[in-house]
Amino acid sequence: MRFRDTFRTALxxxxxxxxxxxxxxxxxxxxxxxxxxxxxxxxxxQGVILSQISSLGPKSMVIFPGPEGLGPQGVTTGFDSxxxxxxxxxxxxxxxxTVAPVIFVVAVTxxxxxxxxxxxxxxxxxxxxxxxxxxxxxxxIDQEDLDGAKKVAIxxxxxxxxxxxxxxxxxxRIKIGETxxxxxxxMDPVGSQFGQxxxxxxxxxxxxxxxxxxxxxxxxxxxxxxxSFDLAFDDIRTLLRYxxxxxxxxxxxxxxxxxxxxxxxxxxxLGSVSLGLTMFITTVAAISLIxxxxxxxxxxxxxxxxxxQEIGLRKAIGGRKRDILLQFLSESVMLTxxxxxxxxxxxxxxxxxxxxxxxxxxxxxxxAVSVQSMVAAFFMALFTGIVFGISPARAAAxxxxxxxxxxx
Amino acid sequence: xxVSPLIQTKDLCKSYDNDGVVTPVLFDINxxxxxxxxxxxxxxxxxxxxxxxxxxxxxxxxxGGQYLFQGQPTTAFDDDDLARIRATRVSFVFQAFNLLxxxxxxxxxxxxxxxxxxxAVGEREKLALQAVETVGLMDRKDYVSSQLSGGQKQRVAIxxxxxxxxxxxxxxEPTGNLxxxxxxxxxxxxxxxNDEGHTIILVTHERATAEHARRIIHITDGRIDNxxxxxxxxxxxxxxxxx
Numbered sequence: 001m002r003f004r005d006t007f008r009t010a011l012x013x014x015x016x017x018x019x020x021x022x023x024x025x026x027x028x029x030x031x032x033x034x035x036x037x038x039x040x041x042x043x044x045x046q047g048v049i050l051s052q053i054s055s056l057g058p059k060s061m062v063i064f065p066g067p068e069g070l071g072p073q074g075v076t077t078g079f080d081s082x083x084x085x086x087x088x089x090x091x092x093x094x095x096x097x098t099v100a101p102v103i104f105v106v107a108v109t110x111x112x113x114x115x116x117x118x119x120x121x122x123x124x125x126x127x128x129x130x131x132x133x134x135x136x137x138x139x140x141i142d143q144e145d146l147d148g149a150k151k152v153a154i155x156x157x158x159x160x161x162x163x164x165x166x167x168x169x170x171x172x173r174i175k176i177g178e179t180x181x182x183x184x185x186x187m188d189p190v191g192s193q194f195g196q197x198x199x200x201x202x203x204x205x206x207x208x209x210x211x212x213x214x215x216x217x218x219x220x221x222x223x224x225x226x227x228s229f230d231l232a233f234d235d236i237r238t239l240l241r242y243x244x245x246x247x248x249x250x251x252x253x254x255x256x257x258x259x260x261x262x263x264x265x266x267x268x269x270l271g272s273v274s275l276g277l278t279m280f281i282t283t284v285a286a287i288s289l290i291x292x293x294x295x296x297x298x299x300x301x302x303x304x305x306x307x308x309q310e311i312g313l314r315k316a317i318g319g320r321k322r323d324i325l326l327q328f329l330s331e332s333v334m335l336t337x338x339x340x341x342x343x344x345x346x347x348x349x350x351x352x353x354x355x356x357x358x359x360x361x362x363x364x365x366x367x368a369v370s371v372q373s374m375v376a377a378f379f380m381a382l383f384t385g386i387v388f389g390i391s392p393a394r395a396a397a398x399x400x401x402x403x404x405x406x407x408x
Numbered sequence: 409x410x411v412s413p414l415i416q417t418k419d420l421c422k423s424y425d426n427d428g429v430v431t432p433v434l435f436d437i438n439x440x441x442x443x444x445x446x447x448x449x450x451x452x453x454x455x456x457x458x459x460x461x462x463x464x465x466x467x468x469x470x471x472g473g474q475y476l477f478q479g480q481p482t483t484a485f486d487d488d489d490l491a492r493i494r495a496t497r498v499s500f501v502f503q504a505f506n507l508l509x510x511x512x513x514x515x516x517x518x519x520x521x522x523x524x525x526x527x528a529v530g531e532r533e534k535l536a537l538q539a540v541e542t543v544g545l546m547d548r549k550d551y552v553s554s555q556l557s558g559g560q561k562q563r564v565a566i567x568x569x570x571x572x573x574x575x576x577x578x579x580x581e582p583t584g585n586l587x588x589x590x591x592x593x594x595x596x597x598x599x600x601x602n603d604e605g606h607t608i609i610l611v612t613h614e615r616a617t618a619e620h621a622r623r624i625i626h627i628t629d630g631r632i633d634n635x636x637x638x639x640x641x642x643x644x645x646x647x648x649x650x651x
Contacts, residue, residue, distance in 0.1 A: 002529070005522045016510055313506045316467060317568070318495020318523035320488055401467045405506065 001323040010330035013303070014338070021335060024299045027292025028339030028384065029346065032377045035285040036347025037354075039373035042277045044355060048364045049270055051191070059229060060130055061096070061262040063221040063236060067254050080217035081244060081257035087218060089239055095232040096223045100126035103209040104219045107177030109202060111163040118159040119201045120176055122209020130222040131190075131198070138170045138185030141205050145184075149207040153181035157189035158199040176202065179212060191364050229264040236260050281373070289380055292339070293388035300332050300392035311396050312404025325397035332389025333382060340381025344374050412479030414575065414607060415441040415464055421472030422459055422630075433459050434630045436473065441609065443575065446602040448610045448621035448638075456630040458580055461611045465498050465578040466490045495523040499569035501598075503581035505561040507553040507568075514540060514549040517567040524572050535571055543567040543597060559590025566597050576607040583617050595620045 001009075014021050065079035084101075091099045105120035127133075128140045136157065145152050153176070155169060163174060169183040181204060190198040209215075225232035240258050241248055248255045304311070311324055348369055355367035422434040433456045441447055451457040462468040463475060466482070475482045477493070485493070499520065507516050518536035521527045527535065540549045543563040553561060562582060569577050579598060583591030599620055602608045610621055618624050619638060626634035 001522055004529075009522075309506060310508060313508070314519075314523070315491070316465075316494060316500050316506075317520040318491050318572075320491040320523075323491075323523065402462050405467075405502065 001319070001326070006323070006326050006330050009327050010334050013307075013327070013331045014334050020299065024296055025292075025335050025339030025342065027288065027295045028336050028381055029292075029343040031285060031288025031292045032340045032343030032381055033347040033350070034288060034343075035281055035377045035380075036344050036369075036374055037350050038277075038281050038284065039370040040347065040351035040368055041354060042274070042281070043368040043370050044351075044358075044365055046270065046274060047366055047368055048362060049266070051364045057132055057224070058263050058267075059225040060132075061223050061225060061229070061232060061236075061260060063090075063223070063240075064259040064261065065217065065219070065257065066259065067257060079257070082218040082221060083216070084218070086240060086243055087221060089243060090221065090223070090236065093232070093235045093239065095226050095228070095235045097226050098126040098129050099221060099223045100124045100130050101206060101218045102127060102220045102222065103206060103213055103215050105176070105204070105209050105213050107212075109159075109163070109174060109176050111172065111174045114163050116159075116162055118156070118162070119196075120209070121201050121203045122206040122213070123203050124206045127203075127206075127222055130224055133190065133198070134188045135185045136188045137168070138183070140185055140187075141203060145205040146207050149211060150205060151179060151181045151208060152184045152205065154203040155183060155186045156199040156201040156203075157187060158197065159202050160186045174202075176204070177212065225262070225264075229262050233260055233262065233265075285377065285380060289384045292336070293384040296332050296335055296385065297388040297392060299335075300328060300389055301395065303331070304328060304392050304396045307396075308399065308404045308407035311399050312401050312407065315399070315401035316405060321397040324399075325393045328393035328396045329386065329389045332392065333385035336381045336385030336389075337378075340378050343381070344377060347377075348374075412476070413440040414443045414445075414478060415439070415609075416476040416479075417464075417470075417473060418476070419473035420460075420463070420470050420475055422456070422463060422468070422470050423472075432630065434463075434470075437632060439625065439632065439635065441607065443607055444602070444605055445623060446599070446608045446610070446621045447623045447625060448612060448618035449625045449627060450612060450615070450618045451627035452613060455627045457611045457613075457627050460627065461578050461580055461609060464609060465500060465576075466493050467500075491523070492525065495520065495525065496572060497574050498576045498578060499572060499574040501562070501565045501569050501577065501579040501582045503584040505553075505558075505565045505585070507561055507564055509554065510552055512550050512552055513545050513556070513564050513567075516553065516564050517571050520568060520572050527572075536567075539567040539571040542570060557590070558586050559593055562586060562590065562594045563597060566594065566601075570601055570606070574606070576609060577601060579608065579610045581612055582610070583612070583614065591617065 063082065065081040087099065087101050090096065100123060103122040105122060107120055109116055109118055109120070123141060124146055125140065125142055133140070135154070138154070140154055141152065144150070153174060155163070160169060163169070164172070169186060172183045173180045174183060175181075187199075187203075192198065237256070237260060240246075241256065244257055246256060253259070314324060351369065352367050355365060358365045417437050417439050420434060420437040421432070423430050423432040437460060449457045449460060459468065463470050466485075508519065514533075514536055517539050518532050521532040521535060537549070540546055543566050545560060545563055545567065548556065548560065553564070556564065562585075565582075577598070582594050582598065586594060595617060598608050598610065608621070610617070612618050619640070622638050624634070624636055624638050625632055
């Protein structure tokens with residue numbers, strides 16, 4: 001029997017009872033669809049995180065006060081472990097450069113009738129360099145502002161939108177707490193960095209923030225590694241542990257009263273998250289395809305029973321064992337492959353719909369399709385069809401023609 | 409040079425082994441069937457006539473003695489050889505028709521050609537249409553089997569049996585599920601095939617059906633107890649030839 005005839009016969013077997021074939025394929029459709037959907041969503045999320053990391057540059061680092069585990073959200077909760085003396089000593093390290101201390105000021109901001117609570121960040125010119133922030137209009141904070149403790153403000157894009165809309169803010173005076181500041185610039189939109197919205201910020205000179213807040217400690221320090229991130233990380237950790245009297249030979253980060261985060265580190269975490277995600281998707285795929293495959297095997301066994309007389313007839317008119325085997329194997333493979341293709345289309349469609357919804361809340365979220373995962377899902381579906389179809393097909397092929405013809 | 413008979417058995421036996429329980433069905437069957445014969449194998453239910461037909465038609469294997477097909481012992485054939493013989497040299501008409509459901513007359517008749525190694529794809533439809541014509545179902549070639557009467561179904565089965573132009577057509581109780589008029593039409597069709605040179609081996613328990621054959625082999629309890637020429641039929645056939 002020629003391959004074309006086998007294919008046609010199998011296709012007829014699949015299409016003769018469409019509703020049953022569709023139900024049989026459901027497991028494979030859901031399995032492949034979920035794999036494609038999850039991998040697509042995973043890739044989109046990776047893209048979002050990567051865009052945040054790459055916006056900082058590969059050598060960018062941040063020192064936060066407080067022990068590891070609190071995350072960057074802990075920076076405003078009053079940990080006072082990073083002192084100005086720490087800053088002076090850190091600046092002396094050879095493995096780092098562009099050290100930029102930051103102080104947050106908690107105050108209500110108003111302009112005209114508009115009032116809000118954007119994060120007020122006291123920063124130095126190096127901060128803009130470290131965070132790759134650029135001016136969309138006007139200028140950024142310079143050394144003169146810093147040295148003269150000038151009451152000037154730079155607006156993040158969200159803050160600009162909130163307080164000024166489409167009106168130019170340059171030269172306007174906004175009130176932060178009880179003090180008025182002249183807006184001298186605005187920044188290009190950035191999105192999130194280390195999990196925080198950078199655009200909802202107003203930046204003022206570090207010296208002004210220090211005076212206004214009266215703080216004796218820093219909320220964070222941004223800096224760049226000169227060369228190796230690991231070397232810079234070790235230097236900072238050793239210095240701060242020494243200065244803070246922390247004995248931590250086992251390097252348990254929870255015992256430290258500071259955290260050092262970096263783009264490199266985030267990249268590594270992303271790598272492990274990706275690996276975890278891949279393993280998760282593979283597990284889901286394996287489970288769903290096994291479930292789907294068992295469904296197909298079950299239906300194929302029923303089909304062989306139902307069509308026993310047909311098998312007997314095909315043998316009586318010259319069908320060889322391998323013709324019968326290939327016919328039924330082709331049917332199960334056809335079910336899984338068609339199911340797989342439907343699943344892929346469905347998965348891509350759902351990923352597209354989800355990306356459309358999420359983009360309303362997260363502009364950097366982009367629709368992504370993993371061709372690798374689609375190819376893998378397709379071949380897994382094909383493999384499932386073969387593995388779970390072989391047993392019913394062999395049962396059909398091994399039927400004795402007379403017993404098959406007499407079967408009722 | 410002597411010409412080997414088409415079918416020859418020597419002390420052929422068959423027994424079934426069900427979990428150690430051996431049931432003998434056929435004993436020392438010795439027969440010769442030549443090309444072009446029309447043979448009826450008759451016997452009561454359970455006599456072993458269908459089993460003999462299945463062995464002669466390569467659907468089942470004998471357990472003792474010898475079965476020679478055109479002088480060749482069939483024990484030398486492997487599964488693929490047997491399948492090739494069934495595809496090209498023998499065919500079957502069953503009592504229950506065994507047509508594929510939801511499949512047209514033409515497609516049912518074309519089915520054996522899928523397994524015929526020597527028929528080109530482009531030839532199939534032509535051969536099938538010829539067979540449809542032969543069995544007189546041209547006006548119903550696109551009907552599915554559920555739209556046909558019993559007699560028409562059996563004619564489709566005959567068309568399916570002759571489409572590969574086999575040397576031997578085995579018919580197992582071909583009129584068993586038919587009314588008498590349809591039965592006569594089916595037997596006439598088989599008679600016509602025999603007149604065209606096909607060897608027909610018919611299994612039946614009905615005397616009237618067996619009377620269509622020119623030779624009647626009677627089996628009782630797994631043994632041939634009578635193998636006679638049906639002279640009435642032979643004479644009628646000779647008369648037909650002389651016309």
